[in-house]
Amino acid sequence: MSRAATVALVDYGAGNIRSVAKALERSGLRVDVTDSPAAVRAADGVVLPGAGAFADAMATLRSGGLEEAVKQAVEAGRPYLGLCVGIQVLFEEGEEHGLTPGFGLFGGRVERFPDKDAEGARLRVPQIGWNEVRFQGEHPMLEQLPERDYYYFVHSYRPVPTDSGVVAGVCDYGGKFAAAVANQSVFAVQFHPEKSQHAGKRLLDAYRSWVETRR
Numbered sequence: 001m002s003r004a005a006t007v008a009l010v011d012y013g014a015g016n017i018r019s020v021a022k023a024l025e026r027s028g029l030r031v032d033v034t035d036s037p038a039a040v041r042a043a044d045g046v047v048l049p050g051a052g053a054f055a056d057a058m059a060t061l062r063s064g065g066l067e068e069a070v071k072q073a074v075e076a077g078r079p080y081l082g083l084c085v086g087i088q089v090l091f092e093e094g095e096e097h098g099l100t101p102g103f104g105l106f107g108g109r110v111e112r113f114p115d116k117d118a119e120g121a122r123l124r125v126p127q128i129g130w131n132e133v134r135f136q137g138e139h140p141m142l143e144q145l146p147e148r149d150y151y152y153f154v155h156s157y158r159p160v161p162t163d164s165g166v167v168a169g170v171c172d173y174g175g176k177f178a179a180a181v182a183n184q185s186v187f188a189v190q191f192h193p194e195k196s197q198h199a200g201k202r203l204l205d206a207y208r209s210w211v212e213t214r215r
Helices: 017-026 037-042 054-063 066-075 197-214
Strands: 006-010 030-034 045-048 080-083 091-094 106-112 127-135 148-155 157-161 167-172 176-182 186-189
Touching (some): 006 017, 006 037, 017 197, 030 037, 045 066, 045 197, 054 066, 054 091, 066 080, 091 157, 157 176, 186 197
Parallel strands (some): 006 045, 045 080, 080 186, 091 106
Antiparallel strands (some): 106 157, 127 148, 167 176, 176 186
């Protein structure tokens, strides 16, 4: 019997890392919680969680050599799953606590929600709670997910891609925004699968299958 796929869960001080690790294990993955760039490059897949500020995350990832390791893993075709801040750092820059450069794997900026929605009504920021995500496009992850499902969000900022073609899921909060993005080696979401009960389990199960097919 072959061993379970091992994913590197990038440890840069995110507060939700233990709950993410347990959720990945429930989906049948072996989880290496690590801050080692070498371990990130060697894993079958890479998961970058998040529950904090863009600028703080980038400072830690960059200083520890983890940014470059994640980029190398993605370039080598290792399936990357980004959660919350893990989607945001993929973009060129984020405006939280001043403009901060991101990984630059996707064009665009991470911006704060507006104070008012499209009708001029006050918008409560951060968005906290359940919201529907409608998936679109083609990707190995999407082959195993329903076209729409409800997930749990906690965030004040969201990515604004320059290329609409990378958007793999949309959500409506004060207007439509990109709740998921994807390319060949990347699938990243703004919500928290580890807090999303059955819907989150379905998404992490899909990630396990994707990693196994790319080993």
